[in-house]
Amino acid sequence: MDVFIDANILVTVMNKEYPVYPNAARVLSWVIDKGHKLYTTSLCLAIAYYFAEKKHGSKKAKEKIGLLADYFHIADCNKLEVTQALQDKRVKDFEDGLEYYAAKNAFCDCIVTEDVNDYYFSVSAVLNSENFLRKYAASRSR
Numbered sequence: 001m002d003v004f005i006d007a008n009i010l011v012t013v014m015n016k017e018y019p020v021y022p023n024a025a026r027v028l029s030w031v032i033d034k035g036h037k038l039y040t041t042s043l044c045l046a047i048a049y050y051f052a053e054k055k056h057g058s059k060k061a062k063e064k065i066g067l068l069a070d071y072f073h074i075a076d077c078n079k080l081e082v083t084q085a086l087q088d089k090r091v092k093d094f095e096d097g098l099e100y101y102a103a104k105n106a107f108c109d110c111i112v113t114e115d116v117n118d119y120y121f122s123v124s125a126v127l128n129s130e131n132f133l134r135k136y137a138a139s140r141s142r
Helices: 009-016 022-031 044-057 058-069 079-087 092-106 129-140
Strands: 003-004 037-040 072-073 111-112 125-127
Touching: 003 022, 003 092, 009 022, 009 044, 009 058, 022 037, 022 129, 044 058, 044 072, 044 092, 058 072, 079 092, 092 111, 111 129, 125 129
Parallel strands: 003 037, 003 111, 037 072, 111 125
Antiparallel strands: none
């Protein structure tokens, strides 16, 4: 399974933002432990870095991004994804459109985000961290 992780999950994990942190961290751990692939974009990493730097300073933010990035495949977010996001009339938030098309073009099976409603136009599964764990981790542990 290929799982796309949105920026808000990365921010939550890097900054240990409760109450979502335990579930968000478990999603990453479960995907890695089961040998599945984690995807994100350089844009998501940049967003996560921005918020981590505000909380922890630049040195610590770089360390955290470096550790996290080692586990991710970086989905393309190039001209194709820009064009697709701009041409899709359903897309109201450009950044969400970029992430969606990056995930789609990387053939990700689902998108994990805490802002599920931002992907109202998605034809792929979009789950928050709690629902991802219920659907995949709980059903596979039985």
